[in-house]
Amino acid sequence: MMKGHQPSRPVLVALRGLGLGDLLTAVPALRALRRAFPEHRVALAAPAALAGLLPLIGAVDELLDVSGAGPVPCHAPDVAVNLHGAGPQSTAALLRTRPGRLLTHAHPLLPGTPGPPWDPGAHEVTRWCAMLGWHGVPADPADLSLTAPVSEVRGHVVVHPGAAYPARRWPPERFAEVVAALTRSGHRVLLTGGPAERPLAGEVAALARDRGATRTEVVAGRTDVAELAALVGAARLVICGDTGVAHLATALGTPSVVIFGPVSPALWGPSGRAAHIALWAGRSGDPHGDVPGEGLLEIGVADVLAAATGLLARAGEETDPVTVTLCEDGPLLVRGPFTIVTRDGRAVGPGRSTVALCRCGRSRVKPFCDGSHKAAGFRAPGEPAADA
Template identity: 35%
Template sequence: MHSKLPDEVRRIAVVRALHLGDLLTAVPGLRALRETWPRAEITLIGLPWAEDLVSRLPYLDQLLEFPGYPGISEVPYSSRRTQAFLEQAQDRRYDLSIQLHGDGSVSNFFTLELGARCAAGYFVPGRGEPLLDINLPYPPRYPEILRVLELMTSLGCQAQGMHYEFPVTQEERTEATGILTSAGWRVGRPIVGISPGARPPARRWPAERFAEVAKGLVLALGGLVVVTGVAAEQEMATYIADHIGGPCINVAGRTSLGVLAALIGKMSVLVTNDSGPAHLATAMGTPSVILFGGADPRRWAPLDQTRHVVMYAAADCSPCPHWECPCDHRCLTWIEPGDVVVASLNLLARLGEQPVLRGAFDRLERAG
């Protein structure tokens, strides 16, 4: 154990007020944390949606909704709300607070104000003095899953595997099967997943290219296309579904997160932007082809390059921090639909999915 840790750790606060993919990459670190302190109360300070994930994982006991803080954009800042939250947090008398929200430039201040007996996190060398009790230099190009684990191991935790987890219930699996069978799917037929959304527009491959990929994969594999997305992505998903010309179901905005995960778990392959569904595919063990634009694949791509293929054009301006592309989106438009179709089929071939692939390349060749 780290020499600065209290002798007894009974209450732990973890700060990570981020989104689905960010939380899934932290699961191996949270698993190591729970293994080290199995009887501690571990609280995630995060966004409201994370209640769903907290309820599924044995590594977290509860969620406290992040109240907002100056310089952190995920929640609008209200001084009254934040002050009330910090006073309540200090009353909880945390033994350990762990900052997993970004590089620490701002979030370390918030973590320090929780008043824990010991605070740990990353900092950026050259941007002021380290604030916390346990400080690690922030590695900007390091895979996120390893970055979180490195902080945990600095506390004395031991990794308990690198795999993600997103447990789904039998009810969710049954609902997912019902959605598929209502669209004409039968057991043994291929399911092609298409996930065209992403919160930042800079990470979205054009919808018409997703439609081309879906058409190519339906031609090669047969089966059913499932287009996923949140409610705000329904227009994009509807465009793709309308232009496939084959069996398709559009579930954008029509499922819970658990049912979406169950659907992804049944897919033969998922073609997706760098987004929450991409990380769900990793958690569910579903082969995926992930299209990277502005985000850095060195940080966010799955470590398992056997089941997951990264397509990245490496434009001279990427990776970039922009929410919307300020130029011509070349990092994504340089990726051609035909290459994505071939990458998907090659991935299935490499994984030995012979029943799914039988005749696929011949059908593509005949179609020209």
């Protein structure tokens, strides 16, 4: 049972004490466990910062705050599942909970623990599904999708310049070139990241402004994981390195350009229902290195822009058109993937997919309608004829 908790149902605990992308690559395995153990209370041992994603995943009853390979605050679960790593630390941490049954990979230092051999060449999504399959739990690697939370903004481009290690961080100057080019083409860019990445996002924004960027906003450090998911889900495109946001784009079906460094996209690359482009120079190296990988630096601004503009053009063809409805004696109702900007190019809220624009001139919140037209008895001019 979990510490301080008296379960009425048998407990299954799954260990994945890692980051955002790691959790998202384990979603098919978690859903498979949910289906295979419908009577169990499923506890996920993972960092508390990821709790906001659990309602989107829909397979987990509870989060136990664990960062790293343990310890796991759970005693005598009916089933323990190692979705964390090859072992032995993670496997040993789960063995210390004294589970009734342990689903994990085999490890030579733990000969009494059955499981399939660890395959270092397996894609991270299929690895965990294959391990569960070996233990008799069928899992579908394509079962990755999440439904995005509602977003108040849409139609923007998310640029996420950070990554866990410098080896995977494309230079900020290059991100700035991309941001500037996108805003010159009329796109609104949101720079995302965690609290520790806010200075980096700010640096990219400042460099982009030096290059003529206008419609750029730094939201790094101001979103929790669910709000980040909403922004990614409502975006037309995500541009990022080999990091968790790339997996969020995959899960939410948002097109993405992912700039790979020392790790092949064959191991951690995107898949799924949306269009994704993985840029990789073909050079493997240390993913935890403290300088950008050589291959990462071989990917140029032109490469990223070519991929981005291609995906944006395709998304534009598939996007609903913007419509403007003349409300009788009232505002103009604008629907669709629009953005309202000032004369100098700054985006003006509220950024919803539908807004009412004042037509009477009496609103106190122009350009938006605040209902003043009713008190003013506004009468709109006659609507144009259909073929006028």
